[in-house]
Amino acid sequence: MKKEVVKHGNLYFKRDSETLMMSYTDPTGDYSLVKEGTMYVRRGEKTMIFGKAQKDGKMSVFKSSLIHAMKGDVEAVAAENEADISSEQNASQYVFTLTRREAKKIGVSQITLSYDKATGALVVLKIEEGNGNHTT
Numbered sequence: 001m002k003k004e005v006v007k008h009g010n011l012y013f014k015r016d017s018e019t020l021m022m023s024y025t026d027p028t029g030d031y032s033l034v035k036e037g038t039m040y041v042r043r044g045e046k047t048m049i050f051g052k053a054q055k056d057g058k059m060s061v062f063k064s065s066l067i068h069a070m071k072g073d074v075e076a077v078a079a080e081n082e083a084d085i086s087s088e089q090n091a092s093q094y095v096f097t098l099t100r101r102e103a104k105k106i107g108v109s110q111i112t113l114s115y116d117k118a119t120g121a122l123v124v125l126k127i128e129e130g131n132g133n134h135t136t
Helices: 058-071 074-080
Strands: 008-014 019-026 028-035 038-043 046-050 083-089 093-100 108-116 122-129
Touching (some): 019 058, 038 058, 046 058, 058 074, 058 108, 074 093, 074 108, 083 108
Antiparallel strands (some): 028 038, 083 093, 093 108
8 A cells, every 4th residue: 555544443352252343433434353253344335254264365364363463372373474483572562573484575474463561462463564565
């Protein structure tokens, strides 16, 4: 993408059912939902569905990576993305950088996960793609 897109809203995660909801207040009505292995993405009037049948596709890897990251399972995120893990820490966070072993122009090249030391909560997830796009 050539421009920055900023969205605001709330994130809800239910660990036992691995349900994740990103409900946006700006733009109103947009959301991303992962429930029972299926991902639903609503943008404007369009809803896209990425189901269990699309194994190994970009969105399949993305949705399972989100769930593993929320659960704090860094090794599972690395395995999903065929990545090596490096780590560091600062005063308040543990920071893990996952770098894909084989560089590709399409798809994830690096993921950064930052967890709060006090609570263990994921506070930053940054996904960088081979083409230079990134999502934080």
